[in-house]
Amino acid sequence: xxxxxxxxxxxxxxLAGCVALLCTGMAPAPPLPAALPLPPPSAIxxxxxxxxxxxxxxxxxxxxxxxPGNQILFTALLNGRQVTAVLDTGVSVSVLxxxxxxxxxxxxxxxxxxRAIGGTVDIGTTPxxxxxxxxxxxxxxxxxxxxxxxxxxxxxxxxxxxxxHDLLDAYALDIDFxxxxxxxLPSGRLPFQGESAPLSISRRLGVYVTSxxxxxxxxxxxxxxxxxxxxITVSQASWQATRPLPETRTTTAIAxxxxxxxxxxxxxxxxxxxxxxxxxxxxxxIEPSGGFSQSVGVAGRIGTGLLQRYRVxxxxxxxxxxxxxxxxxxxxxxxxxxxxxxRVESGRLNVIHLMRGGPAAAAGWHVGDLICAIxxxxxxxxYAKEPIAHWSVDTxxxxxxxxxxxxxxRQLTLRDFY
Numbered sequence: 001x002x003x004x005x006x007x008x009x010x011x012x013x014x015l016a017g018c019v020a021l022l023c024t025g026m027a028p029a030p031p032l033p034a035a036l037p038l039p040p041p042s043a044i045x046x047x048x049x050x051x052x053x054x055x056x057x058x059x060x061x062x063x064x065x066x067x068p069g070n071q072i073l074f075t076a077l078l079n080g081r082q083v084t085a086v087l088d089t090g091v092s093v094s095v096l097x098x099x100x101x102x103x104x105x106x107x108x109x110x111x112x113x114x115r116a117i118g119g120t121v122d123i124g125t126t127p128x129x130x131x132x133x134x135x136x137x138x139x140x141x142x143x144x145x146x147x148x149x150x151x152x153x154x155x156x157x158x159x160x161x162x163x164x165h166d167l168l169d170a171y172a173l174d175i176d177f178x179x180x181x182x183x184x185l186p187s188g189r190l191p192f193q194g195e196s197a198p199l200s201i202s203r204r205l206g207v208y209v210t211s212x213x214x215x216x217x218x219x220x221x222x223x224x225x226x227x228x229x230x231x232i233t234v235s236q237a238s239w240q241a242t243r244p245l246p247e248t249r250t251t252t253a254i255a256x257x258x259x260x261x262x263x264x265x266x267x268x269x270x271x272x273x274x275x276x277x278x279x280x281x282x283x284x285x286i287e288p289s290g291g292f293s294q295s296v297g298v299a300g301r302i303g304t305g306l307l308q309r310y311r312v313x314x315x316x317x318x319x320x321x322x323x324x325x326x327x328x329x330x331x332x333x334x335x336x337x338x339x340x341x342x343r344v345e346s347g348r349l350n351v352i353h354l355m356r357g358g359p360a361a362a363a364g365w366h367v368g369d370l371i372c373a374i375x376x377x378x379x380x381x382x383y384a385k386e387p388i389a390h391w392s393v394d395t396x397x398x399x400x401x402x403x404x405x406x407x408x409x410r411q412l413t414l415r416d417f418y
Contacts, residue, residue: 003124004377006251010197016114025203037367048140048141049128049138049139049140049141049201050137050138050139050140051136051137051138051170052135052136052137052138053135053137053184053186054124054135054136054137054292055170056135057135057183057184057185057186058185059133059136060135060183060184061181061182061183062074062133062134062181062182062183063180063181064180064181064182064370066091066180066304067153067155067159067229068153068155068344069152069153069155069229070229070230070303070305070308071086071087071088071153071186071226071227071228071229071304072086072087072175072182072226072227072304073085073086073159074133074182075133076131076132076133076161076163076279077130077131077132077133078096078128078130078160078161078309079104079106079128079129079130079131080129080130081104083100083160083161084157084159084160084161084162085133085159085162085163086101086153086159086161086162086163086227087163087173087175087182087226087227088162088163088164088166088225088226088227089164089165089168089207089208089224089225089226089227089314090164090208090223090224090225090226090227090228090301090303091162091164091165091205091207091227092164092165092166092205092206092207093144093164093165093166093206094131094144094162094164094167095099095143095144095145095146095148095158095161095164095168096126096144096145096161097145097146097147097148097158097159098124098147098148099147099148099158100148100160100161101126101145102257106126106127106145107126107127108124108125108126108145109125109126110122110124111123111124111125111144111145112262115147115253121146121147122147123144123146124144124145124146125143125144125145126142126143126145127141127142128140128141128142128143129156131143131167131346133163134182134183134184135183135184136167136171136184138167143161145228148160148161148162148390149308151343152256153394162271165201165206165208166185166206166209168214169201169208169316169317170186170187170317171184171185171186171187171315172184172186172187172188172189172313172314172315172317172318173193173313173314173315174189174191174311174312174313175226175307175312175313175314176311176326177297177307177308177309177311177312177326177328178311178326178327178328187317187318188315188317188318189315190313190322191313191320192311192313192314192322192324193324194310194322194323194325195275195276195277195322195323195348196213196275196276196277196320196321196322196323197210197211197274197275197276197277197320197321197323198211198275198319198320198321199224199314199315199316199319199320199321200316200319201316202221202223204297205223205296207223207224207225208224208225208314208316209221209222209223209224209298209359210224210274210275210302210303210321211274211299212232212272212273212274212299212300213272213273213274214232214234214269214271214272214273214284215242215243215244215269216242216342217238217241217242217300218245219234219238219241219242219300220299221299222298222299222300222301222302223298223300223301223302223306224301224302224314224321225301225302225303225304226303226304226307226314227235227303227304228301228302228304229303229304229305230255230283230301230303230304230305231282231284231285231302231303231306231333232269232272232283232285232301232302232303232306233284233285233287233291233293233296233301233303234284234285234286234287234293234299234300235286235291235299235300236286236287236288236289236291236294237294237296238293238299238300239265239284239286244267249267249357249418250266250267250286250356250418251265251266251267251336251339251355251356251357251358251417251418252264252265252266252353252356253266253285253353253355254341254353255285255340262287262288262291262292263286263288263353264285264286264287264288264291265282265286265288265304266283266284266285266286266355266418267283267286267337267418268281268282268332268333268418269282269284272284272306274321274323275321276303277310277323278311279306280330280332281332281333281382282306282332282333283305283333287300309326309328309329310322310324310326310328310329310330311323311324311325311326334393335359335393335416335418336355336392336393336394337359337392337393337396337414337415337416338358338359338360338391338392338393338394338400338412338414339354339355339357339358339360339361339362339417340353340354340358340360340365340392340412341354341355342371344379344383344384346381347363347372347378347379347381348370348371348372348379348405349370349371349372349379349383350368350369350370351365351367351368351369351371352367353367354366354367355417355418357417357418358417359412359414359415359417360412363410363412365410369404370404370405370406371402371404371405372395372403372404372405373403374388374391374400374401374402374403374404375391375401376401376403392414394414395414396414396415396416397413397414397415398413398414399411399412399413399414400412400413
């Protein structure tokens, strides 16, 4: 058995909650997926399971919201208990949070270790009675257990579980980002028309994969990771293969994996091709040499930051993914003009990264600086969903007044820098 613990979300400029994803829902989507080889099958108890789709699947839409880290968050029923879940095609095995298992007093058997972004994590298993969401019903078997930190979604509260490839790949997954809902359909269904690209399941990694073309260079395999808040992440080797022009400006961004933080370079490319689809003005994160993509032998990952521009159908058994037009289809990358990436805390913003070459770094800001007000307005509890969160990606040349939590006031003039 193999895992694909993609876990790392990058922090976007204006963002709230960063961690393996973080973006306040706007902007340079944050980050990363990960795939990872796992311990030998003997380390994880795998019992027979019954998986089925109810007959009324066409109407069984599952409503969702996007986490601050740009992940698809919804409610499922696990062993009859309501749990929060992230729809995550970047993990080959569905995962239950250790804290959630402990609260429910589920027995957990140690299962070894798995490699994740930033290092390794301990894993275990617990018996599964039932799991249901939408028209999907699963009974029997067991589920993998590991720590799922709140930082992984950029939220104050950690999610209970990740729904991975093992529950999804027998079906067509229809994600309607405009109406914030998804459903599972029999493979082969085509509920809408759009531009298609190839999609399959990697036998080696057990995750959804495709290919992408940047600057004429075909990159493959690329993991298709609905649990990754970023747009595109590539390995250092893949980035060099695209022969980026000398004038291509880059900066840095941070992401948080299950095993720790990762700082990557970031650029915005004019176009990217996925089969018949050409996406314009796409944010690309470049992992450092030896990063996760390189370590598991993939060219990179495609995340929700790009997928959310479209209505998306993922159907690996039919060999395709389909991109239908949606309200954000013509929207390009949202660039930071402040160079500040933050995590939202109670009534304040905690600076977690200063983007290379940005105004904040040039002005001498530091990681750990705390912001309590923006242009005289205190930080609201629902900051990520309010217009105030737009300040860090606002118009170049605009000066923002920031009230620091130590009582000082700073002014920051926004500008383009990548």
